[in-house]
Amino acid sequence: MIELKDIRKSYGSFEVLKGITASVEKGEVVCIIGPSGSGKSTILRCINGLESYNSGEILVEGQRVDRDAPSIVSIRTQVSMVFQRFNLFPHRTVLENVIEGPVFVKKEPRKEAIERARMLLAQVGLAEKADAHPPQLSGGQQQRVAIARALAMQPKAILFDEPTSALDPELVGEVLGVMRKLADDGMTMVVVTHEMGFAKEVADRVLFIDGGVIVEQGPAKDVLNDPKHARTQDFLRRVLHPL
Amino acid sequence: MQAFLRDATEFLPILLEGVRLTILVTIGSLILSTLLGLVWAIMRVSSIKIVSRTSAGIINVIRGIPIIVQLFYIYFVMPDLGVSLTALQAAIIGLGIAYSAYQAENFRAGIEAIDKGQIEAAQSIGMGWWMTMRRVVLPQAVRLVLPPYGNTMIMMLKDSSQASTITVAELALQGKLIASSTFKNTSVFTLVAILYLVMSIPLILFVRHFEKKAGRP
Ligand SMILES: Nc1ncnc2c1ncn2[C@@H]1O[C@H](COP(=O)(O)OP(=O)(O)OP(=O)(O)O)[C@@H](O)[C@H]1O
Ligand SMILES: [Mg+2]
Numbered sequence: 130m131i132e133l134k135d136i137r138k139s140y141g142s143f144e145v146l147k148g149i150t151a152s153v154e155k156g157e158v159v160c161i162i163g164p165s166g167s168g169k170s171t172i173l174r175c176i177n178g179l180e181s182y183n184s185g186e187i188l189v190e191g192q193r194v195d196r197d198a199p200s201i202v203s204i205r206t207q208v209s210m211v212f213q214r215f216n217l218f219p220h221r222t223v224l225e226n227v228i229e230g231p232v233f234v235k236k237e238p239r240k241e242a243i244e245r246a247r248m249l250l251a252q253v254g255l256a257e258k259a260d261a262h263p264p265q266l267s268g269g270q271q272q273r274v275a276i277a278r279a280l281a282m283q284p285k286a287i288l289f290d291e292p293t294s295a296l297d298p299e300l301v302g303e304v305l306g307v308m309r310k311l312a313d314d315g316m317t318m319v320v321v322t323h324e325m326g327f328a329k330e331v332a333d334r335v336l337f338i339d340g341g342v343i344v345e346q347g348p349a350k351d352v353l354n355d356p357k358h359a360r361t362q363d364f365l366r367r368v369l370h371p372l
Numbered sequence: 373m374q375a376f377l378r379d380a381t382e383f384l385p386i387l388l389e390g391v392r393l394t395i396l397v398t399i400g401s402l403i404l405s406t407l408l409g410l411v412w413a414i415m416r417v418s419s420i421k422i423v424s425r426t427s428a429g430i431i432n433v434i435r436g437i438p439i440i441v442q443l444f445y446i447y448f449v450m451p452d453l454g455v456s457l458t459a460l461q462a463a464i465i466g467l468g469i470a471y472s473a474y475q476a477e478n479f480r481a482g483i484e485a486i487d488k489g490q491i492e493a494a495q496s497i498g499m500g501w502w503m504t505m506r507r508v509v510l511p512q513a514v515r516l517v518l519p520p521y522g523n524t525m526i527m528m529l530k531d532s533s534q535a536s537t538i539t540v541a542e543l544a545l546q547g548k549l550i551a552s553s554t555f556k557n558t559s560v561f562t563l564v565a566i567l568y569l570v571m572s573i574p575l576i577l578f579v580r581h582f583e584k585k586a587g588r589p
Binding site for chain 1 (some may be wrong): 487489490492493494495496497498499500503507508511512515
């Protein structure tokens with residue numbers, strides 16, 4: 130349902146993505162791993178149209194992603210994004226954050242949107258926080274609200290950009306738990322992460338990116354347990370045994 | 373004290389005519405400076421280089437010239453270019469332009485204080501530029517911008533007295549005229565000071581109200 134064909138992207142004279150070709154099937158969970166600065170976030174941001182790309186083509190359900198075309202709105206309502214730093218709207222309550230997209234972008238009746246939002250908040254374990262403001266919540270709670278906000282758009286896929294990297298270690302589990310449940314329910318997910326345990330257990334496929342190219346990809350178990358490429362081996366060794 | 377009260381009843385009607393012009397100049401130039409300031413600010417945060425540079429240039433030129441010189445320019449030089457204005461019009465336009473630079477910097481700071489991540493989150497749920505402004509950026513920016521905006525209003529009220537330099541008989545000039553014809557300097561200028569103070573009190577309360585509000589989450 131998401132297809133990237135030979136994507137190239139530069140900031141000035143610096144080429145960040147040097148020909149990325151990949152696809153994500155419906156219901157699949159794909160994890161993207163790789164060193165800092167390798168272009169992982171940029172890939173997600175291009176899929177969502179937050180960044181433009183210089184050449185190649187990205188298709189979502191056959192529709193071309195073009196940041197400057199009106200069709201980008203419909204693509205963004207089909208592919209939601211969860212950010213490293215949550216990016217909730219601090220001036221609105223948790224419930225208002227969740228219904229913002231359905232009510233104001235998709236023009237759903239408010240009552241239905243609220244009903245679904247309450248259900249989603251219950252699903253991420255935050256039913257009782259509906260009327261709180263985001264700054265009153267812990268990082269883990271905020272990220273779960275952000276996931277509920279993404280789900281409220283009833284997307285066909287969700288992109289996660291290091292959703293647990295800004296969290297205290299003891300809060301990582303509650304967010305990964307919610308994501309694992311989503312995966313079990315068949316949600317299509319692309320997850321940039323450094324959580325190798327999560328990737329190993331939940332991902333169908335893993336892409337290892339380095340220097341703007343896909344160095345290695347395949348079933349999660351193969352890439353993570355038995356990497357073929359020296360750079361992948363080296364990266365995994367450093368991530369799993371930082372000392 | 374009794375003499376003062378007698379002077380007050382005598383001079384107040386004339387001074388209130390000055391108050392009327394002071395309020396007119398202040399409100400007129402406040403509206404103009406707010407509108408122009410918003411235009412400069414939105415141009416300034418534009419991602420199009422020429423637009424933001426043009427705005428930066430305009431702001432610097434306006435800030436670099438004393439208000440009084442801007443007033444002289446509009447009142448005395450414009451007629452040579454074929455545009456003649458009444459003193460009141462020239463005062464409103466001159467002060468409006470002069471203050472638009474400060475308004476713009478305040479509005480820009482408010483808009484730029486909003487975290488880029490929130491703007492991206494808004495876009496990622498399908499909001500366009502205008503809806504993002506209206507639902508996410510402006511409601512938060514307004515809270516930040518209001519206290520300094522109130523301070524600007526107070527400064528504009530006081531700086532409206534500069535209109536006297538181009539013959540607008542606002543409060544300060546009325547005071548000076550009465551004083552020089554009656555020699556009752558103490559009574560007249562005390563009255564003038566009190567009238568300015570009375571006009572700024574609502575503005576001071578306005579600032580305090582919004583400072584308190586901005587402090588809340
Ligand atoms: N707006 C920008 N302007 C210039 N360079 C940028 C910009 N955004 C990202 N880059 C550069 O592009 C490269 C890839 O960035 P990207 O954020 O995709 O990396 P990443 O793999 O997500 O890294 P990390 O693990 O640190 O998040 C980096 O070298 C970064 O410095
Ligand atoms: Mg990143």
